[in-house]
Amino acid sequence: MTPRLSSVLPDLSPWRSSRDFRLLWIQGLITYFGSVMALVALPLQIKELTGSPLAVGAMGAVELVPLVVFGLYGGALADAVDRSRVIVLTEAGLGLLALVLLVNAVLPEPTLWLLYVVAAGVAAMAGLQRPAMDSLLARIVPHDQLAAAAALNALRWQTGAIAGPALAGLVVAYAGDVPAYAVTVACFTLSVLMCLRLSPVPPLENAGRPSLRGIAEGARYAWSRPVLLGTYAVDLAAMFFAFPNTVFPFLADDLDADWSLGLMYAAGSVGSVLVSLTSGWVSRTRRHGLLVVFGAAGWGLAIVAAGWSTNVWLVLVCLGLAGAGDMLSGLGRSTIWNQTVPDELRGRLAGIEVLSYSIGPQLGQVRAGAMAGWTGARPAIWSGGLACVVSVGLLTAALPGLMTYDARTDEDARRRRAAHAAATSGRDTAGTGSGDGPSGPEEAAPKHTPGT
Known part of the structure; x- marks a missing residue:
């Protein structure tokens, strides 16, 4: 590879230097494809059950509050416990919620209210997981490779954002929501197995318990x-x-x-x-x-x-x-x-x-x-x-x-x-x-x- 070309292409140093970064990169791509299957199938299922655009739009309302509340608590939790354990447990929780969607979809008459409960649960789990996931990067990647790691993570998400919805749309259109949810369950199962291989990331010795005071301390630091x-x-x-x-x-x-x-x-x-x-x-x-x-x-x-x-x-x-x-x-x-x-x-x-x-x-x-x-x-x-x-x-x-x-x-x-x-x-x-x-x-x- 010529020096000019290598200076333009993504820097793969984080991939080479950190086993945990490689695990999270691959795991994240798998999780994304599984999540997109459900993200496409769930609103379409609500549409088929109700025929109401308002009912579909209500998903955003039930997701916002859990995402904010559990996101703030998840930030305090990530500073107080092993971050890799938070990732494993929340990933398992998301997999169980996907299983609920699958079981509900195979019923002769799927339950509508359960879909909103699952949507709120997914938002809560995502709020708990995201701070632990985001705060883990600086612990597993050398300091001088952080920008390269951010670019590689962005490449992963954006690749999924292009290919994921297209693939999910085909699965839902030609196979239905049950196979889509089955793919989601399979992806999260594989993701949990990969997350279990992450190295422990214990909190600092002086870390306190999650609390409103701790959350306020973080807010004061940012301010x-x-x-x-x-x-x-x-x-x-x-x-x-x-x-x-x-x-x-x-x-x-x-x-x-x-x-x-x-x-x-x-x-x-x-x-x-x-x-x-x-x-x-x-x-x-x-x-x-x-x-x-x-x-x-x-x-x-x-x-x-x-x-x-x-x-x-x-x-x-x-x-x-x-x-x-x-x-x-x-x-x-x-x-x-x-x-x-x-x-x-x-x-x-x-x-x-x-x-x-x-x-x-x-x-x-x-x-x-x-x-x-x-x-x-x-x-x-x-x-x-x-x-x-x-x-x-x-x-x-x-x-x-x-x-x-x-x-x-x-x-x-x-x-x-x-x-x-x-x-x-x-x-x-x-x-x-x-x-x-x-x-x-x-x-x-x-x-x-x-x-x-």
């Missing part, structure tokens, strides 16, 4: 760090103002191109995958705040262009560019987060991230749908993109530290890097520095308190 606060705020603003998915069916009607609806949903993922496939340069980047800001602004500008365009192919190109901008911003956010957050607060900060991850798109769909009913689909889209660009600019002016963030000089990043080096040195001295498992508790890390 005291302008760079972290900027990553959350920019993502929340971008999703609230410029998440147009809910009005895509109306946009397709306006363009007299009903055939393009599926392509609209997939276009953003295509753009994200193209960025991930050419992400080799990310490992050499040190100004990740610039990625967050310009990626989010690029997302907004592309959404503006998509709303203005009257040619369906140009709309699809703009949505692809929006996905590319969102991926750049996501890579920057993930890297900053992993480079700066102390391990004793990592789970709680991941729980807070669940809020922006879940609330932003949910409220964004409400905003886009309500405005489309007032102004039409296209004005609702381009005005949201414009509001996104303006809000990103205002947030950048209010939090200038995000733009100037540099992994080489940022105080929190330097402290985290020194703690990781100390922990690695300790493992090597003990004869266990294989680099093939979690980095262990970072007793050598300086203690952080909110506001320092």
